[in-house]
Ligand SMILES: Nc1ncnc2c1ncn2[C@@H]1O[C@H](COP(=O)(O)O)[C@@H](OP(=O)(O)O)[C@H]1O
């Protein structure tokens with residue numbers, strides 16, 4: 410197991426603060442937006458944040474860095490036992506639309522599992538980080554607080570993406586009875602699961618491994634899970650040529666019975682679609 414020492418964690422926090430300063434120089438200004446092959450937007454702020462993080466992380470711990478904005482030409486990650494996996498701005502749409510829902514995600518992957526995760530909100534100037542020895546720490550100017558799993562209150566609060574359609578989601582959640590949905594962009598939805606604002610975050614649309622890795626690590630550190638909807642096993646990283654995640658169910662503090670109901674319902678929806 411790889412564990413970052415206190416100095417490396419402090420340096421990583423300093424670095425993410427520096428990347429956030431790069432990003433905030435462009436927030437609420439007019440930006441030239443280009444689109445990638447999956448249709449997602451990218452700006453100069455994504456690129457500058459990536460350059461800042463890539464250079465800094467390699468100095469903090471000299472592992473390869475896999476960034477959303479700088480992918481290796483080949484599938485080099487298949488041979489890496491340990492590497493940094495970063496999303497220089499997660500929720501670029503929220504950044505462009507000035508919703509405040511965007512963040513910087515940094516994960517350290519060791520043998521296909523996220524062993525360190527850090528999510529930073531440049532607007533709130535707050536970081537959440539986790540690993541197996543520290544649990545989850547929330548760090549901001551007021552200080553450092555250790556977060557524990559908070560019990561969800563009824564009805565279940567469900568965090569969903571800002572722009573994924575609702576009909577499929579309603580069908581999935583129908584097995585829960587009473588629930589209450591809200592929309593929010595970016596990996597900050599994982600933080601909502603940690604703080605108890607949400608109990609469930611289902612993702613039935615494509616995301617990439619850098620979108621989930623840091624949040625996955627932070628959520629697991631308070632006892633939550635990020636499960637592949639098809640296998641009911643935790644997501645894994647860097648195992649396949651494709652970096653697209655399977656559809657997943659992230660949750661915290663709900664019963665295993667509810668988890669199995671949601672996974673079974675996903676399976677039924679999948680078979681019904683295949684039959685059409
Ligand atoms: N078709 C697709 N393939 C891969 N990733 C996708 C995708 N559509 C959306 N995403 C990713 O999902 C993220 C947004 O998720 P959410 O809607 O939950 O906030 C975006 O992250 P970025 O903003 O980092 O590009 C985007 O990359």
Ligand SMILES: [Mg+2]
Nearest residue numbers: 496499500620
């Ligand atoms: Mg992203």
